[in-house]
Amino acid sequence: MKIQSVKGTRDFYPPLMAVRNFIADGWKEASRRNGFEEYDGPIFEYLKMYQVKSGDEIVEQLFNFTDRGQRHLAIRPEITPTLARMVNQQINALPRPIKWFSVPRLCRAERPQKGRLREFFQWNIDIIGVDDVLADAEVIYTSIDYLRSLGLTSRDIKAKISSRKLLAGFLINLGIPEGQLDTIYPILDKKTKLPEAVFDEMLAKVISHKRTAAAIKEFMEFKDLSNISDYLLEVIRNSDEGTEAEEELERLLDLLETMGVGDYCVFDPGIVRGLAYYTGVVFEIHDAVGDLRAVCGGGRYDNLLKDFGGPAVSGTGMGMGDCVLEILLREKGLLKDGQIATLQIDNFVAYTDMELQKDAISIAAKLREKGEATDISYKSGSLKKQLKQASNAGAKKCIILSKEFIEDKKLIVKDMGTGEQELINADTF
RNA sequence: GUGGAUGUAGCUCAGCUGGCUAGAGUACCAGGUUGUGAUCCUGGGUGUCGCGGGUUCGACUCCCGUCAUCCACCCCA
Structure with missing residues (x-):
């Protein structure tokens, strides 16, 4: 019976495994050089952990099952709830700031399409316990630092930055009730993803006042904080929250400039993020020219730990999936099939006669004992074939055992780079 | 859940309005005077033409169904 792989999963044959490691290793290096410690959690958790934030509809989008003890469990679709749980459990013992990263394997039961599979890897970095926007700057910087290290320039990618606080202040001053904000965010999040007419229709359903809707659209299209219209600026500054958010954003952009990644960053009030739990700075990094989905996204979540039964400690973080990233790197020519070696050995031991096999095995074993990556031919075929291998x-x-070994216990050592070879005494090994 | 496209060798694909034993490139295996990596030459098909029905003297080809994959929606932590 022939069994195929499950929809939305990938088989990592050695060349693809090399790509996956290339990406994950880069994530880990970038995390470490920016001062993050690695953590991980279980691959499944209680289902209700994912319902806290997002409600019941989420259940249809993740893989869930009941174990033999009748526990309702789910394979993790994200790692942030696990992080919140882990941090909450030891919140009083952990030194602050908490700067943690992880590269979890995640599963979501969604329909696969370009840049989105049912099983994938996602780099997560979070800073917990720092209210200063410097922490947001660090998260954004680390994300860019990684992408830049791959060769992506500020012409290739842009970090689009906004603030939920700024948006909230603006909307409230326009007369929108605070309780309605959570319904509006997911709609605004779609502004750039939908045709204008469709977006207008959706917006009109929640905002009946035409001038208010127009003001929101106008606000979301501004690209420069210093160039915003007087009317909108007045609306923003009409509240402490709006004023505070504006100052934070200015400081954030200034910090990113100081960090040397200012040219990667733009203010973009069109960035909202669909999730309810963001409370401050939000950002997404996009392909500057293509229309791929966001390479990564994140923001500040001041209530997350509290929502998971912990204290009111703030956090800010980012998630980057491997699927879109890989597509982007291939499009930019920064990743090519077969470019990454799947095998890198120091020595290969070849022999021209079966009577030499035992000696060849012995020499290979000694090299391995010395810590040198060594492989050996399993048969004494033509030397041509063994050299090719x-x-x-x-x-x-390549270490060759041949008549010189039989006669004088000498080995041929061939440098595979230069093609030069020399004879050495076998007892050197 | 909705719509579109595509299913032929491990991979990329060709195969016309139905007609001999189903093909190419690549990969892989073997060999090219039993001692040298590339290229080249020779040989090797490794296949349930996704699956099931139907039409027909005859189906990879046409029709119906089904399954799968991809793409776009919905959704997106």
Whole structure:
């Protein structure tokens, strides 16, 4: 019976595994050089943990099951709730600030499409316990730092930055009841993703006042804080919250400039994020020219720990999936199939006669004991074939046992880079 | 859940308005005077033409159904 792979999953054959490691290793290096510590949690959790934030409809979008003890469990669709749980459990023992990262394998039961699969990897970084926007700047900087290290320039990608607080202050001053904000955010989040007419229709359903709707659209299209119209500025500054958010954003952009990534960053009030739990700075990094979905997204969530039964400690973080990233890197020519070696050995041991096999095995074993990556031919076929195998394995040297070994206990050591070879005494090994 | 496209060798694909034993490139295996990596040459098909029905003397080809994949919606933590 032939069984195929499950929809939305990937088989990581060695060349693809090399790509996956290339991405994950880069994430880990970027995390460490920016001062983040690695953590991980279980791959499944109680289902209700994912319902806290997002309600019951989320259940249809994740893989859930009941174990033999009748526990309702779910394979993790994200790691942030796990992070919140773990931090809450030891909140009084952990030194602040908490700067943690993880590269979890996640599953979501959504319909697969370009840049979105049912099983994927996502780099998460979070800073918990720092109210200062410096923490938001650090998160954005670390994200850019990684992408930049791959060769993506400020012409390739842009970090679009806004603030939920700014938006909230603006909307409230326009006369929108605070309780309605959570319904409006997901709609505004779609502004750039939908045709204008469709968006207008959706917005009209929640905002009947035409001038208010127009003001919201106008606000979301501004690209420069210093160039915003007097009327909108007045609306923003008409509240402490709006004024505070404006100052925070200005400081954030200034910090990013100081960090040397100012040219990657733009203010974009069109960035809202669909999630309810964001409370401050929000951002997404996009392909500057293409129409791929966001490479990563994140923001500040001041109530997350509290929502998971912990204290009111603030956090800010970011998630970056591997699928869109890989597509982007391939489009930019920064990642090519077969470009990353799946095998890198130091020595390959070849022999021209079966009577030499035992000695060859012994020499290979000694090299391995010394810590050198060594492979050996399993049969004494033509030397041509064995050298080809050595070459394919990326061997730096090929050690050949032949008549010189039988006669004088000498080995041929061939440098696979230069092609030069020398005779050495076998007892050197 | 909705719509569109596509299913032929491990991979990329060709195969016309139905007609001989189903093909190419690539990959892989073997060999090219039993001692040298590339290229080249020779040989090897590794296949339930997604699956099931129907039409027909005859189906990879046409029709119906079904399954799968991809793309776009819905959704997106």
